[in-house]
Amino acid sequence: xxxxxxxxxxxxxxxxxxxxxxxxxxxxxxxxxxxxxxxxxxxxxxxxxxxxxxxxxxxxxxxxxxxxxxxxxxxxxxxxxxxxxxxxxxxxxxxxxxxxxxxxxxxxxxxxxxxxxxxxxxxxxxxxxxxxxxxxxxxxxxxxxxxxxxxxxxxxx
Numbered sequence: 001x002x003x004x005x006x007x008x009x010x011x012x013x014x015x016x017x018x019x020x021x022x023x024x025x026x027x028x029x030x031x032x033x034x035x036x037x038x039x040x041x042x043x044x045x046x047x048x049x050x051x052x053x054x055x056x057x058x059x060x061x062x063x064x065x066x067x068x069x070x071x072x073x074x075x076x077x078x079x080x081x082x083x084x085x086x087x088x089x090x091x092x093x094x095x096x097x098x099x100x101x102x103x104x105x106x107x108x109x110x111x112x113x114x115x116x117x118x119x120x121x122x123x124x125x126x127x128x129x130x131x132x133x134x135x136x137x138x139x140x141x142x143x144x145x146x147x148x149x150x151x152x153x154x155x156x157x
Contacts, residue, residue: 018090022140023142064083
């Protein structure tokens with residue numbers, strides 16, 4: 001039983017750690033060396049459903065797949081736990097970023113949830129910068145407190 005709690009803690013830790021990895025990668029890789037792939041996400045100068053930015057999905061999926069394979073082939077549940085945390089973060093990213101924020105598929109349109117409204121507002125703030133410099137709000141799940149305060153002023157009594 002204790003062993004399974006440790007594996008669950010590892011999944012949770014990997015999931016939380018991915019927010020830091022996503023923030024660092026977004027700020028220094030997507031808005032840096034690989035801006036050419038990420039640029040169309042800010043400018044919408046693409047045609048159709050897909051963006052060059054979607055290639056980052058594959059880049060982020062590789063560590064999760066490698067960890068899951070290492071865990072299942074070598075009977076190492078620690079690696080399976082890490083891969084599961086990475087994969088769960090990827091699923092959250094898809095639901096929050098692609099479905100809820102950008103409405104790539106028209107579901108999850110409205111929410112009165114303070115946290116989700118703050119996420120949407122922070123992401124909108126990120127997208128107001130069209131260049132790779134002077135960006136802000138590079139994470140997905142961690143939202144600066146100012147976006148919660150702005151939400152409070154929007155609510156009617």
